[in-house]
Amino acid sequence: MKVVIFDLDGTLIDSAPDLHRAANLVLQSEGLPAISFEQARSFIGHGAADLMRKVMRASGLGDDAGEHARLLAKFMGHYEGEPGLTTLYPGVVDALARLEAMGCTMGLCTNKPEQPTRIALRHFGLDRYMQAVASGDTLPQRKPDPAPLHHVARALADGTALYVGDSEVDAETAERAGIPFAIYTEGYRKTPLEALPHAHAFDHWDRLPDIVAAHFADAVA
Incomplete structure (x- = not known):
């Protein structure tokens, strides 16, 4: 077979455009600057949790587990719908x-x-x-x-x-x-x-x- x-x-x-959009919606809601499309694209590969961890580091948010869980939940809320981009x-x-x-x-x-x-x-x-x-x-x-x-x-x-x-x-x-x-x-x-x-x-x-x-x-x- x-x-x-x-x-x-x-x-x-x-899917990089939708992942980039979702990450930046999270950052916008936190009053933080957007990341570039090239950054978001480079963060893809190890899953959503890893992507959000890299977004946090790139935005100077560190590695706090509680903050990661909170921001990951926000990210998934933006990303889990029908693909738009x-x-x-x-x-x-x-x-x-x-x-x-x-x-x-x-x-x-x-x-x-x-x-x-x-x-x-x-x-x-x-x-x-x-x-x-x-x-x-x-x-x-x-x-x-x-x-x-x-x-x-x-x-x-x-x-x-x-x-x-x-x-x-x-x-x-x-x-x-x-x-x-x-x-x-x-x-x-x-x-x-x-x-x-x-x-x-x-x-x-x-x-x-x-x-x-x-x-x-x-x-x-």
């Missing part, structure tokens, strides 16, 4: 439809909390393709711990899996899980591509189905 598991933010969807990366839906036609079984492994993950999948019509989902709060562990990726792989099948993501976190997760990694180069990666372990790389989603076909053909050869 051909199993393909995807990351969400920076891979299937570009988030977009799909070009070619995502066509690529998923082609993978489905090829007989691939697909799932999702993300550090985004479950509620906004489910909303985003439904909003963009991606939920029909994802037969198993691990969000940032599904397990006690989060990426780059391999447990969430193993959780999705086991839920889908015992066949060979390929993980598709965009970032340093995804590359480390796949490496620790022992699962081959295909990296989407137009996401939120900050490290040079050659410095990250990966089996495949692609810069547009129309390339992924051919990469998947070749990957699984080699796997059974």
Whole structure:
């Protein structure tokens, strides 16, 4: 069985504009200056709690746990609704439809909390393709711990899996899980591509189905 598991933010969807907006609404309510879009984008990857922790540090708010919990709750209140500024990366839906036609079984492994993950999948019509989902709060562990990726792989099948993501976190997760990694180069990666372990790389989603076909053909050869 051909199993393909995807990351969400920076891979299937570009959610940085909505995350940036939510963070700045929190800062505005606290009478603090806004952070830049580039800052917000660089904070994505380890989940909402980590993003808010980085926003606090960038705004000089320190690391107080009580303040973090309060501001995180405000952040999630701004972020958990329907996506307003988030977009799909070009070619995502066509690529998923082609993978489905090829007989691939697909799932999702993300550090985004479950509620906004489910909303985003439904909003963009991606939920029909994802037969198993691990969000940032599904397990006690989060990426780059391999447990969430193993959780999705086991839920889908015992066949060979390929993980598709965009970032340093995804590359480390796949490496620790022992699962081959295909990296989407137009996401939120900050490290040079050659410095990250990966089996495949692609810069547009129309390339992924051919990469998947070749990957699984080699796997059974």
